Amino acid sequence: MHRKIIHIDMDAFYASVEQRDNPEYRGKPIVVGGGPEGRGGVVATASYEARKFGIRSAMPSKRALQLCPHVIFVKPRFAAYKEVSQHVREIFRRYTDLIEPLSLDEAYLDVTKDKRNIGSAIGIAQEIRAAIKEELQLTASAGVSINKFVAKIASDMNKPDGLTFIDPAQVETFMEQLPVEKFFGVGKVTAEKMNRMQIFNGADLKKFTEDELYRYFGKSGRFFYRIVRGIDDREVQPHRETKSVGAEDTFAFDLEQLDDMHAELDKIARTVHDRLERHQLRGRTVTLKVKYSDFRQITRNHSFTYSVAELDIIAATAKELLLKTDLEGAKIRLLGITVSNFGDGPVKPDSGQLSLF
Known part of the structure; x- marks a missing residue:
């Protein structure tokens, strides 16, 4: 089935x-x-x-x-967008609990078994779109098919306010006609490489063996081999594990003074701290992201032996990491902080002065 x-x-x-x-x-x-x-x-x-x-x-x-x-x-x-997003998800939950949000404005739903016994994924999609329009005065587009990859591609085909169904019997033909730029994991560089190899669509990809695609594109090659044949076994995951929590800011003017950089890091650290608190998460790795005025970008990270979520530790760690970069004559357009490496672990020791490095 x-x-x-x-x-x-x-x-x-x-x-x-x-x-x-x-x-x-x-x-x-x-x-x-x-x-x-x-x-x-x-x-x-x-x-x-x-x-x-x-x-x-x-x-x-x-x-x-x-x-x-x-x-x-x-x-x-x-705050307004989040409120609307929560209402949309309430509409989703009338039909299924298998909901995987990707962002505030999009989500996957598995309606193989639906709460209202409608039985038709197309019918459910139509009802959801009608409810969004009636209750929120907004429109949504929907893609319906047998796997996540094809459904996502389909939802973009008749925007705005569209619904596209890709029949199971049509999936492989659909994938053969799809330009490689539309494939998940194919960015500008990979697309250019494929074009040089005379790969312009799914039909061209199917000419290569799985081993050949792996040799040319690594692990992504194995994914390309399967997906072009309509094979996508990824399940809709209602409780996706959070891998990291972070925030960043691009400034209207380049930062050149250390005091200004520290002030911005304090603001960003506060946002990260609040998000960790909201999700009740603690992490052992703090990563600093720096983008310079010439768009050169670097990251620096520090891992603790214990889990942290405290604002002062996050901010202080980011500032210490910043000092380990080349600040002489630096003009910084973006700063970001991410906390990751979640899981069970000891918390910060109670006694003694904190030593970051």
Whole structure:
């Protein structure tokens, strides 16, 4: 029996919430994210009106302004987006408990057995989209198929407000026609390498043996070999294990003074600490991420023999790691802190001065 997998993806989520809540934004090109002031921020989400001008997520806001001089920049309201996301998940739970959120605006659902005994994954997807529209005045697109990979690709095919079903008998043909750039794990560099090998779509990939793909692309090659044949056994995981908790910030102007860097690290450490507290997690590894004005990026980490979540330890560790980088004449555009290596372990000793290194 084939599994019944749905991938739901909210349409231009942040921008759509802003347009719903602010009538003056409706029908206009808006960007949710950092504004173009100073060195400029980054586009988190663009409305469909803005996308017509070529504006895309992760694009510098200055570039967005060049493409559309009358675009409206809106600061994110993450509390509002989270509230909407929780309502959407409540709708999901009416049909199944096998829900794997990927972010605030998308999730996988396994409806092989659904709570309402509807039996049709297409019917469930239609009901979910209708409920989102009626209760939240927002639209979502859905992909329906027999595995996660195909369902996710399908959800993007008829956006916005679309539903695409890939029949089990059509999956392998669908994969053969799929451009390699659409394959999970194929970024720009891998796609260019594939193109040099005359691999442009799934049908081209199928000409290679599993061993050949492994030799050319490592472990990903084995995944490519299976997925192009429609084989994806990954289960929908309702309780995905958190591997790390972190936060980072890109600054409007380069940081050149150590005091400014420390002040920013204190803010970032506070965010990481709050997230650890919320998830009741403690980790043994603290990692510092530094991106310079020339976009060169480095990371430094320190592992403890005990688990930590304390704000002072996270902040102090990040500052010590920063001092171990080359700060002479440095201009820093981004700093980030991540805590990882979770699991059971002793906590910080109660006595004695903390020695980080």
